[in-house]
Every structure is written in structure tokens, then in C-alpha cells.
Amino acid sequence: MKHIILTAALVSVTVISKAQFAYDYLKAADFYYKKADYSSATQYYEKYLAGSRTIVSHAVYKPYTAVQASKKSQAAVSTEQQAIYRLAESYRLLNDYSKAVPWYAEAMEFDKSAYPLAAYHYAVALRALSRHELAEKAFNYFLEFYTTQDTYRETAHRELQNLRFILSQLHRPDLSLYTVEKAPATLNTEGANYAPVWQGDSVLLFTSTRPDNSAPKNHIYTNRIYGAAFNNGTPDSIRRFLLPQPKETEQGVIALSPDGNTLFLTRWSITDGKKRSVIYSSRKTGESWSEPVLLDTIVNVAGYSAQQPFVTPDGKQLLYASDRPGGQGGFDLWVAELNAEGTPFFTKNLGPVLNTAWNEQAPYYHAASGVLVFSTDGRVGMGGYDFFYSKDSAGAWTTPENFGYPVNSVKDDIYFSSRGSKENILETVWLSSDREATCCLELFSLRKTVPPPPPPAPKPEVPVVATVPPPADVPMVLDNVYYDFNMATLLPASYDALDKLVAMLQQHPAIVIELSAHTDSKGADELNQKLSEARARSCVDYLLSKGIDAARLQSKGYAATRPIAPNTHPDGSDSPEGRARNRRTEFKVLSGR
DSSP states (O other): OHHHHHHHHHHHHHHHHHHHHHHHHHHHHHHHHHTTOHHHHHHHHHHHHTTTOSOOOOOOOOOOOTTOOOSSOOOOOOOHHHHHHHHHHHHHHTTOHHHHHHHHHHHTTSOTTTSTTHHHHHHHHHHHTTOHHHHHHHHHHHHHHOOOOSHHHHHHHHHHHHHHHHHHHHTOTTGGGEEEEEOOTTTSOSSOEEEEEEETTTEEEEEEOOOOTTSOTTOTTOOEEEEEEEETTEEEEEEEOSSOOOTTOEEEEEEEOTTSOEEEEEEEEEETTEEEEEEEEEEEETTEEOOOEEOOTTTOOTTSOEEEEEEOTTSSEEEEEEOOTTSSSSSEEEEEEEOTTSOEEEEEEOOTTTOOSSOEEEEEEETTTTEEEEEESSSSSSSSSEEEEEEEETTEEOOOEEOOTTTSOSSOEEEEEEOOOSSOTTSEEEEEEOTTOSSSOEEEEEEEOSSOOOOOOOOOOOOOOOOOOOOBTOOEEOTTOOBOTTSOOBOGGGHHHHHHHHHHHHHSTTOEEEEEEEOOSOSOHHHHHHHHHHHHHHHHHHHHHTTOOGGGEEEEEEETSSOSSOSBOTTSOBOHHHHHHHSEEEEEEEEOO
């Protein structure tokens, strides 16, 4: 009896300990999420969900002491559904769409009144991953149930237009005329690197969050201005720009006057998760720059942001972006008149031909061709921010046109600088984009080329791994096999698990297996049956693509007829954990072992 009591006590202590750890992880995740530290939030949400989920990265977790729970009282924390949704949101806000997708897919099964935008953000993430067909279906699914007439519904309609535009751009006959190349690693170090501006003919100024050991604690990734000296077209030295740059101040984008003696720059701060930016100016004396001075209320309006300055080549105007009153909505493009000393004395909005109800940013004027270039997320394009251009025609701006692919990508393209001729602004361009990154803007060059780019290198074959097959007729769950929400399309995260099965079949060529897919009890039986059959077939198709003989593979859909966990709790309430276990893919050996 004592042994039984002791065992029960140990089990109880273990359960309480695990529960306390789960609570601590979730409380930490919520703390970092509210602080907009999404990188830390993802790590703790994943740690909390690891007990019942399999889509978890091998992250290194920050030491956590300041926000640990009190043993006497525990503050309210997120529910599991809130944790899943916030994890998806965190990855989206970090622009890591591939990790956001499976969590949004999970959240789409929650109550739509509580999580109405899960489907919208899921569709945006698919578009950002160039999964055009699935993105189109997801946007249409969102529009079916989301009837509120607001910016999300309007943007979803425009995203459908974006998808059609993307497909038309990818089939253009002139794509081989231009090539976009990522700048070398000396420019694109860890962190963000963006907003290129030429100083003279051989120095490229840009903003970067590269690590800086001279910065105080918690500010090693502060935005600062750097200069890259070029030699024969290649950057051979990079150093901090000789401008007063306080260690704890975020700054950049910059603009230079035509004579190179006046500089305008953006500085910003984040308070309670809200960013506010303002524009400063600095004067050059010899090789030194003065302490930047805040521009007055002509440009900087209290309570609003002004950013991304650009001085026109005649030195008479300052273009910038602002969300101040008097615009079309969001950030608009504005112009300020400059006096002989380079001080703004009048400003006006550039008007509804250029500006939309969304955001226009990063203006750039190409003097040789008389073209204004800017980025916007408010027009039909490739998605995210795209580069558009407009010309001044008899004192009025022409309707902006999209540069198209490959200048633009399905992610954010913002900050443009050209050394092209009057005939072709795209001859020699530097730009910034997150098209090849999971989180941040990077520097790219675009040039006109004659030959098309070389084809991509073939994907290396997955090496065969020695694997012992299970006994015959014993179902084995294939962990980490995922599908798009309510569809049979395999997610790329599934390939590793299926490749291991391929390796086993290659090592044991006599084996015949059955691939089966299972659903939970939600939805109509007929639809679940069709879905499970299609998902099993998708797995078989993947194995066939890897060279496995069709005679060795059978697919079977069981819908919800073979649960391995309860779909509901004893009181009849829904069990998300049980349903998650029941939505699975299995295989079993039929013969040949």
C-alpha cells in the first residue's frame, strides 16, 4: 500500500511539474509577444506546444527569469488556441512564411468569430511562398465567410488580382533581358541591409542592423548607416558612416543634396509597440558631419511619422513619406520645397494619382529619365510592396505603372537607386528586397543582360538510410506529414518524413506497403472519405516521383473510422488534442518482409 501511495505521489508531482513548466513557457511567450519580441515569442510558444505538437523547431531558448510565474498565484495566460494563433502571427511578423503556414492552417479550424483573419493571413503567406494556386483557393475561401466590408476584404480581392498579375509576369517573353543578383556577403551580413544611396561614384551608403560589439546591451542590432567603398565594381571595404550616430538611436534612410554637403536622415523610436519616425538634417564641414537637427513642423507633425527622405537632383525639393493628416490614407508621398540653405518652407501631398488608401513609401526620382519611383502595397502587383513608376507630364503625374518581374517579387521590394540612362532606367540598379530572406530586407543589384541566367542546379538525391521495416500489418504513424488546410496537397515540411520511407523501400525492394490517411470526426463523412483518399494518394504520388514501383504501393483513405484518440472530452466538449492525433498519415507492410 505504501508503494502504491508513493508511486501515486510521484506521478502527481511529475504532472504538476510538467504543468508548471508549460505555464512558465506560455507566460514567457505571452510576455515577449506583447513586447513585440516575436523571435523570442516563437521559441516559447513552440516549447509550450511541444508536448502535443510536432511542428517544432530545434530552437535555443533564452534564459527566462524576470517573468516566471509565482508559485502562490498564476496570472492569466493564453489558451492553447490563442498560443497557436499567436505563434502563426509571430512567424508572419518575422516574415517567416514557411513556418507560419502550418500554424495558420491549424488556426483555421478554430471558431471563425474568434479568429476571422486566420484564413486571410494563411492565403497571404501562401502567395509569399509562390504557391499561387493554393493561395487563390485560400483567398476565395476567406471571402466566402468574411463578409465585413473593410480593408481585409478589399485587400483579399486585390490579392486575387495580384495572383493573376504574377502568372502573367512569370510568362513574359523578355525575362532573360534582366538579372537580379544578391549583393555579396560583405554587404548582406546578418540582419537587415537596405536603402542604397550613392555618395559620388564609388561609395554606396546603406542602412544595416549588422552586429556591432560597440553597442550597449540589447542594442547590438540597432539600425545604423554604413558606407561601402567600391573597387572595379566590387565592395572592398565597409565602415560606419562618419555621422553622429547615438548608440541607442535607430537611424537611416538617408538622402544627400546634389553638392553632397547636406544630408537628410530618418530616426525613429518604438513605444508600446508603435513606431514613430521623424526626419533630421545634418551639414558637412570638411570630412565631418554636424549633429543632426530635427526638421520643424513643415515636415514633422507631432503624433505622426515622416520618413524616407529624397532630395531631387536640382536640390529644390525634398520628397518623403508620411502618415500625417491631409493624405489619402496610410503613408502617402509628400514633397517639401527647400530654400537656398536646404531648409523646408512649404509642403504638399503629391495627390491621389500617386497615393492610395494604403501605403506609398521610399520615393526616388531618376533625373535622366524624369521618372519617379516608389513602393506601394496599395496597387495590383506581385504582392507585398512593389516598385511603381510615374512621369511628370505637363505638371501632372501619369498613372503609376508596375515594373513587373524580375524587378518586383512576391515579397517586399522597397528602396530603389538607378544609374541607368535616359533611355533605360533599369540598366544599372541597386534595390532592397526580402525575396530571398526569411526575415529582413537585403541588398540586390539589377542589370540588363544578353544571355539568360543559367538553370538552377539539380536537387541532390537524399542518401539511402538503413531502416528496419516494421512487422507486417502493424500500422505505423508517419510523423511530420502535413497537408494544406482541407486539401490534399503535401506541404514541403512533409518531404523529410516521406524521404525516410523512400530510403526504407529502396533498401528492402520486396516490400509492398499501404499508405493510409485519416481525418478527425469534423465535417461530413463523404467529404472526409474523399479527403483522406486524396491525401493518401498524394503520399503515394510522392513515392512514385522518387522512383518507387507503383506495384509496391497501395493507397487507402479511412476518413474518421479508425480514431486513435477521443475527438471529444468525456463531457462532450471538443478535444483539439485528440482531433490533432487522429488527423494522421500511416503506412503498414502488406507483404515481402
